[in-house]
Amino acid sequence: MKKINYYLGVIYLMLYMSSCQKVNLMTYDQPANIYFDLTSAQRDSVVYTFAYDMTKAVDTVFIPVRLMGHRTAASRHFRAVVEQDSSTAQAGTHYKALESQYPLAAATGRQALPLIVYNSSDLESNSVTMIVKLQPSDDFGIENKKLIRAYVVLSARLEKPIWWDMWMSAYSRTKHQLFLIVTAQRDLSMDGLDAPKNLYFANLLTQMLNDPFRWVTTHPEKGYVLTKSSENEDYDFYHKDNPGRVIKLKLNTGSGKYYFMDEQGKEVR
Incomplete structure (x- = not known):
């Protein structure tokens, strides 16, 4: 019985080695x-x-x-x-x-x-x-x-975030852009416990809107400038590295105050 098992083992081994020799190694041979x-x-x-x-x-x-x-x-x-x-x-x-x-x-x-x-x-x-x-x-x-x-x-279009109405007043894309510039915050939470922090950021924007000339002067690190128009009393607000992206600052002759103008031609308040 042992001899039979031995011979069967030898036969199986010879068949296995023979089949391995016939298999060709497959390679990737297509053009790059x-x-x-x-x-x-x-x-x-x-x-x-x-x-x-x-x-x-x-x-x-x-x-x-x-x-x-x-x-x-x-x-x-x-x-x-x-x-x-x-x-x-x-x-x-x-x-x-x-x-x-x-x-x-x-x-x-x-x-x-x-x-x-x-x-x-x-x-x-x-x-x-x-x-x-x-x-x-x-x-x-x-x-x-x-x-x-x-x-x-x-x-380059901003969309109104879900948290805006909770912490801010009227929305416009221009106001949103000014918020990003002033606060460097993309998102505010909607957790009431975060009210002091979020209202602080909202107030930073309010201060800037109330006196953009002072903000530009006191934040030179931001790199924004106000350039007076040669034709009227208006100003152009833009980053010194990108003068092609301008936000208009116009004088309200009735109040004597300057306001940024949004994409609809309305004053940003």
Whole structure:
């Protein structure tokens, strides 16, 4: 019985070794491809907003790109274009025109497409969209058509937060922007125990609205200036690094007091 088991074991071993020798090692042997490495949420839209920072005149949105294929010891290049017919964003106004090609460094499988975007004043009232699409290049194909388009939304529009009515008075996007500038707070809680702190922030804005000239003088670290109009008694309020984003400060001739003007042309109070 032991001899039978021994011989059966030898036969099984020979069959196993024979089958292993016949199996060929599978390798990835397709041409190199690239695609946008986005999450499912990002694939619906990559959203960028300037709303929380008036100091920025320009910024960069990095759209992740990933290699499908072998890495190489030499750098390679990929291409991308903006689909003009499917985009409302305008080159030169909302974004810098794309380069003819972008590098993928040697021995790497990941890169990012740097999309340079501009803080255009029209973004305060309307968002714009653009579709960025990868293109074939001498080094890369674009095999998976579903993964080569990125839908980008650019905005600078603020929306009324849920806590606003609890701590503040009438809402406007301009007033919201001034609140962010003065307090550096994006959110306030709705907990009654936080009333002293939240009312303190609300009061900081009230003080600034009552005397914007004094606020500019006493907060040079903020970087905001008031420039007098050459045509009348009005002023332009803006950050020194981004003079294109202006909030108007107008004289109320009846009261002799200056008020910021909101997006509806009404006084901010």
